[in-house]
Amino acid sequence: xxxASVTTVAMEINRLHEExxxxxxxxxxxxxxxxxxAWQAGRMLVEERKRVFHTxxxxxxxxxxxxxxxxxxxxxxxxxxxxxxxSDAAFLQGMSLRQxxxxxxxxxxxxxxxxxxxxxxxxxHVVLANRLLRSLKRRPGQTGAEQGEAYRRDLRAxxxxxxxWFECPPKASAALNFSAMERSHKP
Numbered sequence: 323x324x325x326a327s328v329t330t331v332a333m334e335i336n337r338l339h340e341e342x343x344x345x346x347x348x349x350x351x352x353x354x355x356x357x358x359x360a361w362q363a364g365r366m367l368v369e370e371r372k373r374v375f376h377t378x379x380x381x382x383x384x385x386x387x388x389x390x391x392x393x394x395x396x397x398x399x400x401x402x403x404x405x406x407x408x409s410d411a412a413f414l415q416g417m418s419l420r421q422x423x424x425x426x427x428x429x430x431x432x433x434x435x436x437x438x439x440x441x442x443x444x445x446x447h448v449v450l451a452n453r454l455l456r457s458l459k460r461r462p463g464q465t466g467a468e469q470g471e472a473y474r475r476d477l478r479a480x481x482x483x484x485x486x487w488f489e490c491p492p493k494a495s496a497a498l499n500f501s502a503m504e505r506s507h508k509p
Contacts, residue, residue, distance in 0.1 A: 353418045357411070360419055364405030367391075367398055396431075403428045450480040 374386045387395050400423060407426045408414060414422050423430050 350416075354415070357414050357417060357419050357422055360401050361404050361408060361411045361414065364401035364403070367402050368405050371402070400428050400430065446483055450483060 370386070371383055374383050378386070384395060387398055391398055404422065404426065407428070408422075417425065420430060422428075
């Protein structure tokens with residue numbers, strides 16, 4: 323390679339290096355700008371939700387979102403949580419929106435959503451606990467006896483799943499294999 327071509331290659335490498343540095347800086351700034359915009363939108367959504375609740379009632383909020391917000395209700399909810407969790411956007415300096423959500427414990431969808439339902443199933447005790455919580459929340463029309471019986475029925479299956487954890491001696495419970503327990507205690 324001739325000295326002139328080496329110089330030209332070196333100049334091109336340095337030009338590309340400078341372009342990469344500028345792009346990285348612009349990218350960091352764009353991430354920060356998106357985070358601040360989401361935080362500000364969240365603060366505005368909080369105020370607007372208060373206004374809508376006060377003037378039209380709580381049932382009107384989702385209708386207002388559908389009519390006026392270009393994002394999803396879930397996105398609005400994340401923006402609102404971001405605004406509630408952080409009093410100053412400077413706290414979020416240097417983070418992407420996804421990083422801020424993760425740090426604050428705000429649930430997000432995966433970057434590439436899969437098709438259909440989840441491929442894995444939840445453990446039986448989690449499904450039963452969720453079913454129990456739903457049943458506790460939605461039985462306002464039942465009498466006390468009906469509701470008590472429904473609670474006992476829902477709690478029985480959960481109790482049977484959890485009983486081996488509480489009946490084992492302390493040393494043995496640490497070595498208990500939960501998947502083996504699930505297989506042996508099918509409802």
